[in-house]
Amino acid sequence: MPFRRWWITLLLLVPLSAQAFDLDDLQRQLAATPSLAGSFEQQRELADLDSSLSSQGTFLFERGKRVVWQLEQPVEERIELTPQAITDGSGENAPPGGEQVAQLFLQLLEGDWQALESRFTLALSGDRDDWQVALTPKEAALRERIAEIHLRGSDTIDHLDMRTPDGDRLKVRLFDQHPLNDS
């Protein structure tokens, strides 16, 4: 029974919180929710622009399988990201390099630290109820595209904040998140 397992996992995690909270703990904590759905608000601040691009919609997340990003405002668009491919509503080709961005996005939402660690230096702070992970690229080539990424959350990831060296910034807020039991 999934509901009972959920509680047992939580109970098991309680004594651990007394000790130092590390990335492995965080990964286990996130893995406890294999799939979830919720809403998002995305805000993109562009350096050469006074205003920002804001959008909102809903999302569906199945760990290890896919992320469905359903844009509702100001335009309707369904984007599905899987470890293999990125497909959008029109089935159009992703721009060059798009796959890598999609892969990174997926790894961030999964909290797949092992994969991320090969390219980023990770720094965890806070405790299990309010944690923050800061990611800085290790290699110069990646630093040209990404300055810094911040993740914040509790049982789930609630905030994603990505800055590029030229001053652009992507902020994503995930809210109304609820686990899906049918998986």
Place this chain on the structure above:
Amino acid sequence: MTDRGYRWLGWLWLASLALCALWLGWMLRQGLPADTDLTALLPADRQAPLVEKADRELGRGFENRFLLLLGDDERVPTTQALGRSLQRLVDEGQLAGVDWRELDLADADPHGWMGQWRYRLLTPQWQQAIDTDGGSTLVEPALRRLFSPTARPEPVADPFGLLDAWLSRLPRSPIGAADGLLTLDAEGRQWSVLIGELKGSPYDLPMQNALHSALERFQQQHPDAELLRSGLVFHAAAGARQAKREMSTIGAASLLGVLLVIGFVFRSPRVLLQLMVPLLAGSLFALTLTLGIFGRLHLLTLAFGASLIGIAVDYVLHLQCDRVIDGRQFRLRRLMPSLTLGLISSVIAYVAQALTPMPGLRQMAAFAAFGLIGAWLTVVLWLPRFTLHASPFTARLATRWWRLCQPRWRLSPWLALAGALVLATFCGLRLTSDDSLELLNPSPAALMQDEQRVQQLLDRDTGSRYFLVRAADTQSLLTRLDMLDGSLDRAIADGLQVEYQSLAGSVPTMAEQQANLARVRKLYGAPLDALVERAGLPATVADEARARLQQAPPLTLAEWLETPLGSLQQRLWLGKTDDGGVAATVVISGARDARTDATLSTLADSPPKVEYSDRVSRIGGLLGELRRHTALWVAAAMALMTLALLWRYRGRAWRVVVPPFGATLIVLTAFAVGGVPLNIFNQLGLLLILGIGLDAGIFNVEHARKPAAWLAITLSTLTSLLAFGMLAFSATPALHYLGLTCLIGLASVWALVPWVRPEAGHSTPRRESEHV
């Protein structure tokens, strides 16, 4: 000639050889200027030196680089191990560089350096969309793109994403990045890609050895890893290793065989040494003069030329057999006519070849002719002056062998003619020829499979088929390329199974770039306003975007080739031609069959008239030309020789020509029966058969009653059989065919000689040998 005059000539010859040695030493002070590239043997394609340039440009990557694909369950650590061991080779100075980490190939973001040109570059779909309704259908996709979490929107510089649309159309390298490694995703598996850059020639032996042992060590430590190799260096290394292996098996067996035979017959190590002296002197003479005349030497010239000098063994053996058996009665004068005729007939055959327009044949013929002359002079001028230990065993052996080989009946000229006609007819009907490039390819099957897998996984072409397009200047070249691309697109839509790479796909003509800019101006009207409004952006964004169009420089071909993406297409650009124009290639990959070839040739003939070149079939054609030329000139030489022989021998001439011509026919018939196609290499073998067969025929007739002559003929065919016939067991196709020809041909020469020996008549061999 007086004895003093003879001695004087001997010293003169020795002095010339010493001069040769000095000259050669001076020419070789910087190593042997040798060509290894096979195309250097073929005539420079006078009509199209540009084709050769195109071949070189397109083949460069294969020559100067190698590529490894590594598949393993533990991919990351395994690749790191291999990458580090290759990096060590770079540190040791064996390789120029090796790329295997993600960042090794990370070009700067194309958005950075392509951005300024984007307003003049439109894909056909976008052109059509704007032409139809001003581009209003492009607003919705642009809006989606602006808000996608994975896109990188640039509302001011490029609100519609012109550049991304353009870039996604360019051919992209299948090599990507994963886990920090250069990675190829193919056939449901991730392969690590390691690209090595050579410092110098792929034939450099120390580098080959270092690379080979590094890879061997890696495979021993990681037996489960699958490693695929591609690059000329691996084929060159495999060839070198095979040559070394065969040198120690086939070569050693040949040498041992020759030593045993000569040792058995003459019972003296000195004869062996004296056998080598004329060959070495001939080679020295040939190498010096050929190098002096041609400036360079092809390795194949050296190999085949040195083989042809082997004919000179005849002169040595005839002289030595005579000396041993006649003892004090030996007179050089008695042997001179046959020795001279033997030399003249062989040299005629080579001089005929030296007149052909094929530089490869000319070199080889000059080398062989000089070698024979040098060896002959040494034999005649110096060999009789060396003391010879004559074992009575040799004379006894000669007599016994002579009696043993008396045929029961003899061939009549009419029977010989009839036989020749039958064999010739059969050959004419059944003999096939093969000029395929594979003959030149000594690579083992496993390496060829690796090569094919890599090409297939990478979806890469070897650049062997292409259209050659010329024009007066760059703009008209682009126009012509564009027209060709159009015809190709239509043919592909009609079912032609190929892909192509063309510079026109990357750089539109100036006229089209101008038209594109006009279209973008249109798109930046109402559609842009709509986009900005629906995105919730201030209206000033649209104005700022429009301001960018003021500075929209055109993309030139030169600028494109300078960019990281353009440098991948550098090989398509041939630059200025000799006639002041410019030229480029359009490389074809995909299906390879007769129908595709026919379609491509038809395309080349229709406007804009271009040249279609298939390197594989072109080199095959050149090899065929080389083969037909050899055959033609050899036939002419044979006719000439027959005339010369008729003049001296009259009615007995047929007895002289039966061994060489008969053996040639037997070899050809054997090939016809066995289904072995005729190629340039077994034809070169036939040259050797002709030389040795002719010598045998001449001595057989001139010294019909001398057991010494028959012993010498036997020894010369046997030693040549051991030296060249053994090559039939070589795994290198070229050597195998040469050897096979020699094996059958030399055995036939030897078998034919007794049947055409003139009747003993009044004098018996026994009486002649009583002098001993």
